[in-house]
Amino acid sequence: MEYRYSLVPHDEVPKVGNSENQVEEGGSVPAAAGTLESSMLGAKRLLPEAPEEEEEAEGPLREQDLKGAYTQLVRGMQEWQDGCVYQGEFGLDMKLGYGEFSWPTGESYHGQFYRDHRHGLGTYMWPDGSSFTGMFYLSAREGYGTMYLKERLFQGLYKADERFGPGVETYRDGSQDVGLWFRDHLLKLCVEIPGSLSVHSYPEFSGFLTHTPAMVTLADEEKMDWGLEEGRDPFFYDYKRFLLNDDLTLPPEIYIYSTDNSHLPMTSSFRKDLDARIFLNDIPPFVDDGEPWFIRNETPLMVRIQKQAYKFRNKRSHSSWNMDAILEGRRSGFARRGPKERLSKEMIQKAQEGNYDWIYGILRDNLASPDVADAKGYTVLAAAAVQCHIDIVNLLLDNGADVNKCADDGLTPLSMCFLLHYPTASFKPNIAERTVPEPQEASKPVTTTQRSLSISESLAEPVVLEEPVPAPGGPERKQSSARPSIEEGRRGPREQGSMSGRSSASDSGRSRDAASGTLGRSSACSNDSDFESSRAVRHFRIDMPQELLECGARGHSLLQTPGPGPADQGIMRRMALGMVQHRQRWATITLLLHRGADPNLCRVPMQVLFFAVKAGDVDGVRLLLENGARTDIQFPAKLRALTPLHIAAALPGEEGVKITELLLHAVTDVDARAADQEDVYKQGKLDLLPSSLKLNSEAGPPSTYHSKCTSVPNEGGRTALHVACEREDSQRCARDVVRLLLAHRANPNLLWSGHSPLSLSIASGNDLIVKELLSCGADPNMLLTKGLGSALCVACDIAYESRRSLESKLALIDRLINYGADILNPVTLSQGDKMAVGTAVDYGYFRFYQDRKIAHCPFHMLMPAERETFLARKKLLEYMGLQLRQAVFAKECQWDPKALHLSKKAELGPCLRLKRKGTGMPKAQDLLEQEQIPFFKFCYQCGRSIGVRLAPCTRCYGILTCSKYCKTKAWADFHKKDCNGLMAIGSAPGSSGEAGRTPALGHLEL
Secondary structure, three states: OOOOOOOOOOOOOEEEOOOOOOOOOOOOOOOOOOOOOOOOOOOEEOOOOHHHHHHOOOOOOOHHHHOOOOOOOOEEEEEEOOOEEEEEEOOOOOOEEEEEEOOOOOEEEEEEOOOOOEEEEEEEOOOOOOOEEEEOOOOEEEEEEEOOOOOOEEEEEEEEEEEEEEEEEOOEEEEEEEEEEOOOOEEEEEOOOOOOOOOHHHHHHHHOOOOOOOEEEOOOOOOOOOOOOOOOOOOHHHHHHHHOHHHHHHOOHHHOOOOOOOOOOOOOHHHHHHHHHOOOOOOOOOEEEEEEEEOOOOOOHHHHHHHHHHHHHOOOOHHOOOOOHHHHHHHHHOOOOOOOHHHHHHHHHHHHHHHHHHHHHHHHHHOOOOOOOOOOOOOOHHHHHHHOHHHHHHHHHHOOOOOOOOOOOOOOOHHHHHHOOHHHHHHHOHHHHHHOOOOOOOOOOOHHHHHHHHHHHOOOOOOOOOOOOOOOOOOOOOOOOOOOOOOOOHOOOOOHHHHHHHHHHHOOOOOOOOOHHOOHHHHOOOOOOOHHHHHHHHHHHHHHHHHHHHHHHHHHHHHOOOOOHHHHHHHHHHHHHHHHHHHHHHHHHHHHHOOOOHHOOOOOOOOOOOOOOOOOHHHHHHHHHHOOOOOOOOOHHHHHHOOOOHHHOOOOOHHHHHHHHHHHHHOOOOOOOOOOOOOOOOOOOOOOOOOOEEEEEOOOOHHOOOOOOOOOEEOOOOOOOHHHHHHHOHHHHHHHHHHHHHHHOOOOOEEEEEHHHHHHHHOOHHHHHHHHHHHOOOOOOOOOOOOOOOOHHHOOOOHHHOOHHHHHHHHHHHHHHHHHOOOOOOOOEEEOEEEEOOOHHHHHHHHHHHHHHHHHHHHHHOHHHHHHHOOOOOOOHHHHHHHHHHHHHHOOOOOOOHHHHHHHHHOOOOHHHHOOOOOOHHHHHHHHOOOOOOOOOOOOOOOOOOOOOOEEEEOOOOOOEEOOOHHHHHHHHHHHHHHHHHHHHHOOOOOOOOOOOOOOOOOOOO
């Protein structure tokens, strides 16, 4: 039975068909033949049925595949004038279904077609006998397939006609190359190189390893959301509709005119149709199923490979070829290693040894990838960078190695160098990390460095230390006997000529020392540079100049015969080698940055900017900032989300000032807050009993006596200004840091743990910062939280009295008052369920009575030191009481003295209080009641208004006192002169007599 059908003539409907060319691995590209035309010679018999193994992907086309048009597939044959022949199924004048296509070059394909493309399962054969059987996607190999070659067989994952993912290449001798492939080379092995550097070897950084790997998912890749709704987006122009609507991207029925996707946009709906044909009987690739797949390596290329493997995770080839083991880095189930796998592994080891010529020969002949890595992602570039082989680093980068490729644990070559260049022993203590919780396993400097030594020794195990290290311009060093020779055909040009050219490799990564470029390769990170030498270097740097130290170390490194002191000679030699390693490590870091290493991609164990800041390395911070390091980075949330500016503001010495200035030129938010808002400032906090002062719900001073606070408390985590004000190490350097922060508009009125920067500087005892803050607009009347009151309250708090002398405290109070601090501002005191409102003087007495031994013990029973403390507190509180009385007098002088005195007399007079209980008060007294002025009731001698019973002067009723001592002392100090004058200011009924005198209950004999 035969089917005949006619195609649309070419002169009526012009049509450009898809190129049916396939690239053979190592072969030629056939001519672009196979354009669908009207040159059909005649209808033939039906083609034979497709093989059973390929029936799985076949099925009837859905209506949405053919734009809603029902089309019956027909079989036939089509021939072209250049000799190309297609026999198979047609639909909508396109190759659709199963068919066979052959080229005059001898190449052929039989398998599934979709819209003129090889799409689905099929087999492509070459004239030399090579063939590929597997999945095709838009005429390119994509998915799992088997490539049969003359001498080998490859089974693995493809994408865009290239190897792209897990795969196994088997040779005639039974050996196999196993791993992740990218094009013709292994990109990741399934074996681990011994001694590779890992962040898990550093337990002191365990708290920083909080990154949760993302899951591999394809669900969001096909979504195109604009974000905001069309009606809410003010920039939603009409042309942007084309980005969201596939129907507007291409003209209707464009497939009639062209199916060449090399110049047509790939719409989302068309890609879904293509995927539906590939995964016809499988779970759709964009639907997550089963156990989640986590991204093992975050390098962009590795992420794409993992997503490609995830897309085809449910194909039968994935399970039958044991691709899961390759993705997990397990090689135990495969045959012995093949040639590519052996060369790739050896290449990483040679990079550790520093064998430049061997690696040059491998890269010249393209025998291995410069980006190959072991099962943990430890690359050739990382191995060379860790051992400071600058010439090999340049060679690899010149041959296309990815300078930012990271290992599975997230370490990049740059972050590995920083991890070794800045050991934890080099970090300077800072109070910014005071609130950071301690790691579970506390690190010790000796343990850390010993571990670093063991890593260095294991990485450089095959290397023999060469003697001696030449001075700049000195004789050439001999080749290390540990470097194995390679065959003559792979020897590099450097092996035949002078070795002096190697120093030029460090020109692009110039060290801070001009002589570092002339140092040898193998001696850069030799295993003799252990912790003892580093510790000796740090010790001597404190005692002698750096230049003298380097000259002496270089001289000892060149000694051929041992000196009179063998022990000292060994220490100096190790110190010299440690200095050489330090300079070469810095040269490697500089080289990587100049060759494109991104410091912002180095996030494990922390951003590399933190290493330089924590170590106080000004040059390191400057270099990173010049190469685009971001300053808005933070620690993990569980480490209080500190920023580099927080740590820089806490660094002791001039380094902290310089680094802070560098960061402020690039910082985005000078008031960035740490996540330590729940922490408490415990500096100098005393473990005291509750205050013995009784609170009776006093209302505090009337509103007419004090100014309103304009600053609204904004409480949160610490800012860099809080950290700098908390410092106690160097007052001058801390003041300079605060000055820099304020010059860059840091807000001095933010709260942390109840404290403002001003109160923190008062509590830390840094009067230079106090003066700087007040002169730059810090509010001394800002209301503090957590029971701290105000800046004046902190100044008289016994918890911080050891920070400064009595004279300094009195001068501090004067300075605060001169800059506008109002001692009459209300302060809320609470103890248990009782509360009262008083002033800063009441706060001082409240805190005084917490130290019950000094407050209540007889003076003669106190120790000498306790007597001095008692007398100092007495003078301070008396001075604050004097300032309070003067502030009250200043306020009351602005009012009518007669009206105020009458108000006091009317309120305190005993005869008036008695008459109020009666019924016949005079009209003058009623008028006086209506015009009373509210006044502040406090002890005019000590200044207290809380926890005491106040009694008026029975002669004038102009002042109140809390005790016999205060009454007597007030009379002697000032009231004896004022009493008669107050009595002369007007007269009011009921002003005579001593009736109503209230006994004073105040006890403090100050």
